[in-house]
Amino acid sequence: MCGRYYIADDDPDEILAAYIAEAQGRADRAGLTLSASGEIRPTNIVPVIATSATRRAIGAYPMKWGFTHPTRGMMVINTRSETAAEKPLFCTSVEDRRCLIPASGYFEWKKEHDGKKTKYAFMSKQREPLYIAGLYLRSSQTPLPYFTILTRDATDDLKDIHGRMPVILPREKIEDWLSPDMSYNELIDNAFVDLSFKTA
DSSP, X not given: OOOEEEEOTTOOOHHHHHHHHHHHHHXXXXXXXXXXXXXXXXXXXXXXXEEOTTTOOEEEEEEXXXXXXXXXXXXXOEEETTTGGGSTTTHHHHHXXXXXXXXXXXXXXXXXXXXXXXXXXXXXXXXXXXXEEEEEEEETTEEEEEEEEXXXXXXXXXXXXXXXXXXXXXXXXXXXXXXXXXXXXXXHHXXXXXXXXXXX
């Protein structure tokens, strides 16, 4: 799963900074408090890359991470990419409401033999931003969209820490992921996996 991610205060990437600035502007105009640096937690309002509802133009928007499941009453922050298209809650989003969550990296915890948990930070080996795949939904009860992060089986070099990891798309696949004309499964199968990690 993915329960925390982070945006480094000193991340030098100009494209990441531009997305954050665009989402910040929209949040300011709406009177929203945007979490755009440091450790990001579920229920935070954060920068998310998506297409506009009218022109399909790519931009960065404030969205809330997670939502309460309408029938189960549980908080949903992650969704298995392998089965999302089969779920009534997400089947439409798989085709038409995909999004990307820009991040410097994400956190995961490993349960040690003594029962304690060790926190690890995962990031690109090239120290480039990660674009984490997600799906977003809208509700008539709130104008603010909310999203869930898609997960997949962890790669062999990461699964000793945790069995799942977020789906991460290469930067050059941003437009493809946000296009309803591009294959969901094909993009998931070609997700970015070149990660390094360290204790946090």
